[in-house]
Amino acid sequence: MPAKKSTRPAARELLFGDLWEYDPAPESAPAFIEPRYGLFINGKFVAPKTRKYFDSISPRNEEKLSEIALAGAADVDAAYQAAATAFVSWSKLPGTERAKYLFRIARLLQDRAREFAVAETLDGGKPITESRDFDVPMAAAHFFYHAGWADKLNYVTPGRTLAPLGVVGQIIPWNFPLLMLAWKLAPALATGNTVVLKPAETTSITALKFASILQDAGLPPGVVNIVTGAGETGAAVVNHPLAAKIAFTGSTEVGKSIQRALAGTGKRLTLELGGKAANIVFEDAPLDQAVEGIINGIFFNQGHVCCAGSRLLVQESIAEEVLSKLKVRLKSLRTGDPLDKNTDVGAINSQAQLDRIRELVACGVAEGADLYQPACKLPEKGFYFPPTLFSNVAMSHRIARDEIFGPVLSILTFRTPEEAVEKANNTRYGLSAGVWTDKGSRILKMSTELKAGVVWANSFNKFDPASPFGGYKESGFGREGGKQGLLDYANLI
Ligand code: NAI
Numbered sequence: 001m002p003a004k005k006s007t008r009p010a011a012r013e014l015l016f017g018d019l020w021e022y023d024p025a026p027e028s029a030p031a032f033i034e035p036r037y038g039l040f041i042n043g044k045f046v047a048p049k050t051r052k053y054f055d056s057i058s059p060r061n062e063e064k065l066s067e068i069a070l071a072g073a074a075d076v077d078a079a080y081q082a083a084a085t086a087f088v089s090w091s092k093l094p095g096t097e098r099a100k101y102l103f104r105i106a107r108l109l110q111d112r113a114r115e116f117a118v119a120e121t122l123d124g125g126k127p128i129t130e131s132r133d134f135d136v137p138m139a140a141a142h143f144f145y146h147a148g149w150a151d152k153l154n155y156v157t158p159g160r161t162l163a164p165l166g167v168v169g170q171i172i173p174w175n176f177p178l179l180m181l182a183w184k185l186a187p188a189l190a191t192g193n194t195v196v197l198k199p200a201e202t203t204s205i206t207a208l209k210f211a212s213i214l215q216d217a218g219l220p221p222g223v224v225n226i227v228t229g230a231g232e233t234g235a236a237v238v239n240h241p242l243a244a245k246i247a248f249t250g251s252t253e254v255g256k257s258i259q260r261a262l263a264g265t266g267k268r269l270t271l272e273l274g275g276k277a278a279n280i281v282f283e284d285a286p287l288d289q290a291v292e293g294i295i296n297g298i299f300f301n302q303g304h305v306c307c308a309g310s311r312l313l314v315q316e317s318i319a320e321e322v323l324s325k326l327k328v329r330l331k332s333l334r335t336g337d338p339l340d341k342n343t344d345v346g347a348i349n350s351q352a353q354l355d356r357i358r359e360l361v362a363c364g365v366a367e368g369a370d371l372y373q374p375a376c377k378l379p380e381k382g383f384y385f386p387p388t389l390f391s392n393v394a395m396s397h398r399i400a401r402d403e404i405f406g407p408v409l410s411i412l413t414f415r416t417p418e419e420a421v422e423k424a425n426n427t428r429y430g431l432s433a434g435v436w437t438d439k440g441s442r443i444l445k446m447s448t449e450l451k452a453g454v455v456w457a458n459s460f461n462k463f464d465p466a467s468p469f470g471g472y473k474e475s476g477f478g479r480e481g482g483k484q485g486l487l488d489y490a491n492l493i
């Protein structure tokens, strides 16, 4: 491609600059999205008793993708009744039989991986490379992993075994729709529970497509029921008397309201809420690797990540160097059509989330932090926000305290390890943290002093179904993944 400028570019610019145009490389596989989806209750799609539907649009171009049923209290009740009936036989199946269903589900999802990746990107706005290489394979991995546990529940805790809780109500968010479904369903089914699941209102499509995988796997009717709708539907799921447990992932605000609603009911609860993770870079860190980790930590999935490294804490002696490396790297990020395989930063999930990001960024500017955004052409239709850095950020700034949940990094500095720990822990959240240093002993010390559920060392955003995930403080409680995650879906007997 011809260079846009007539002057000869410096080698560095050729590597990182904005001189190269890419031809579009759109993913073209069909997503097979139905024009209208009912509720998935007792193994079948049914029309909602409310007779109401709402539109699901694509944040990529604001076009309507499908109509989604709006479940009311009577629909949620029907889902719970189906789940309670199914529990009687599902909970008595030998673990080896439940494992077969989970393996089948995992294999069927793998078979249809490309279709699910396209649907996820169309519905939620994340880059196709991420849904293809992360969301869908990780979702399958969670089913495979938990299939392995289903017949080994006697070995989770020596001398004890796990008994299912009953019907579990699960509410999931819009940032990793299919993956959060897998995080919730796989351990619940492996331990013999049945489920009423509510996807987020902006991203219900892959959950509804997933219902067809459950049908193809021959899962007994009622074991998994999917009800769609927004907050009111969610509240009906939370408050249903048949729920033995609620598992919620979403905002701290809604998490707190659920905790209040369940107080005194005896229902079990796990909450996976917001975060404001510190990604801490010491002067002895391998800087180019750290820069890649910082970029991945905050711009992965447009920053719609509860464990995003949204606060960079960089040692003062290297702060300028890191900032200039970050600016160069930011110029090479491609923001735009999430269906394009060249895209690094896709569409913001919804107009509401875009408004929230804009408000917090305006607040950062008003509070006096220095804003940097690379020049980039954003598509005219759809919800987009350029990758953004804020330097000169103080701990008192809102952009250092509130979860922005967008492609916005706040950069702070520190002088000593003690100051790094103090600043990192000075937050109402405690979900994750990152440490970049050459010294193993420092990694170990930091990981014990940081009050965060996950601490990544010289890496960020690494996930594995065997590794428990969850938070402290206002990031919630309970764990998902690993043995600890199984225990949150069972009684020890
Ligand atoms: P939200 O907490 O309202 O949505 C999450 C899920 O909860 C959705 O399925 C929603 O329908 C459901 N819900 C909403 N109100 C409910 C209620 N009263 N009872 C039961 N379920 C209810 O999150 P929202 O408003 O979409 O995003 C706001 C902020 O929350 C984001 O900017 C971000 O900071 C944070 N967030 C954190 C997530 C995480 O992964 N921890 C995921 C989504 C949002």
Ligand code: MG
Pocket (backbone or CB within 6 Å): 231
């Ligand atoms: Mg909300």
